[in-house]
Amino acid sequence: MIKVLKAGFYSSIQDKGRFGFASRGIPFSGVMDAVSADLANAILNNSPDCAVLEICFGNCSFQFLTTTYISISGANFSPTINGTVVKMNQLLTINKNDILSFGKPKFGARTYVAVKEGFQTKKAFNSRSFFKHITDQTILKNGDLLPIPSFKTNKAKTNTVVKIKTNHFKDESLQATEGPEFYLLNHYQKKELLEKNFTISKDHNRMGFRLNESIENELPSILTSAVLPGTVQLTPSGKLIVLMRDCQVTGGYPRILQLKDNAISKLAQKSLSQKIKFLF
Template identity: 45%
Template sequence: MLKVLKSGFFTTIQDAGRFGYLNKGVPVAGYMDSFSASKLNKLLDNKIEAAVMEITMTGPTLLFEEPTYVCLGGADISVTLNNNPIEQYRVYKIIKGDIISYGRLKKGFRNYLAIKNGFKTPMVIGSRSFYYPLTDKSHLGDQSELVYEACENYNAKISELKVDSFLDEKILHVAIGPEFELLNDRQLEQLFAKNFTVAKDYNRMAYQLEQTIEGHSHSMLTSATLPGTIQITPSGKLIVLMKDGQTTGGYPRILQLSDKAISILAQKKYGDTISFKLVRLNT
């Protein structure tokens, strides 16, 4: 059992996501930065869908009551194991009574803590990912308890990884969306020639951008959306849907983020700058 002594700002359990239910109005959910989370699961020889802890901005204090192995990565946050600093993308052995504590956020926005064999939160429609009200809570609170499998001995094939950080990357690769052709030349120029900053309204559901482009008067039927779909409102505001985003929308879907671009954006916070680069879907 793991006891969450302090929960931090918004700490959740996420796995690869909940697939096959978009037509029922159920978001994919799952880790926002799949790039970082998947690297951690590989380090621990976990299944790709193993559930990890997603830590947003301010991290938790965690007490481990059984032996195991952990590693962390993503946002650059100071973290200690029994008051000793620990590094990202490196496997650490945990014994009963060990405490991991998160400190100051240095860069990025979301950090991930992976545990050997994954966290065992309840499976709901094929996933352990938190998504309220489908799951009974939206995030962990103080004194929460989490189940994991005790692991006394694990011989890691690779004990650490050198991962190229993308926390400073500002260019998001995008493909054309279903309503891309509705954009005029001026809108296209504004979309790809200017920088945008993350507005105050951003979370696991969607990121809104501060700057606008020229608006439109197009009306359309409500249509399917995906994580990474970029919509434009009549006033020219851009809304980027994320992992907990709505499954349908009534605004033109002009662009679609690549998987890597979703991970990059997931590490941005209010005031951070991004721009768009049009590429093929498989980049």
């Protein structure tokens, strides 16, 4: 077990998400930054489907009540074990009663803690990903106990560290393809969409990122149609909304772009007032 001593701002258990339930109105959910979560699991030779701990902006701590191995990938929130700074992107040994803490953010918005063989929280619709009304919890709370496999011995020792790809956190360009209603834009709107730098507004979360800048338009609403994580919607006010992992399954705003999977992961590491640029 792991005991949550300090839950932080928005910590949750996530895996690859739920697939095949959109017809019931159930979102995909899952890790926001799949690139970082996959790396954390790969370091432990876990299956990519293993559930991980997703942490936003640090300032949290966890006590391990059993011996295990972990790895930490994604944003750097100054991780420590029992007060000693530890490296990211490396296999780490955890002993019973060790305390893993995260402090001041150095870069990025979300980090991932993988444990050997994955977190064993309850599944709902084939996934352990937290989501309101689907799972018992939406976010972690102080005092929560998280089930994990235990290991009696620790023989694994390694100094190997996977190099952090800073481009994943610093690059402002997000690769996208044309959305189903892209054709409704005129030449000038398309030009503006692909040349303008956009900034992330205070209204951003696991459901979507609203951008500050506008693209003037008089596009009609569309019939309610399917949307996906990474769908970029254009509202009548001209604001853009980039849908993220917990987004709804249908929407009525024109879908002008669709982010590629890696671009969704890159956007997940951005926060308030950071700039992005769409790239074909």
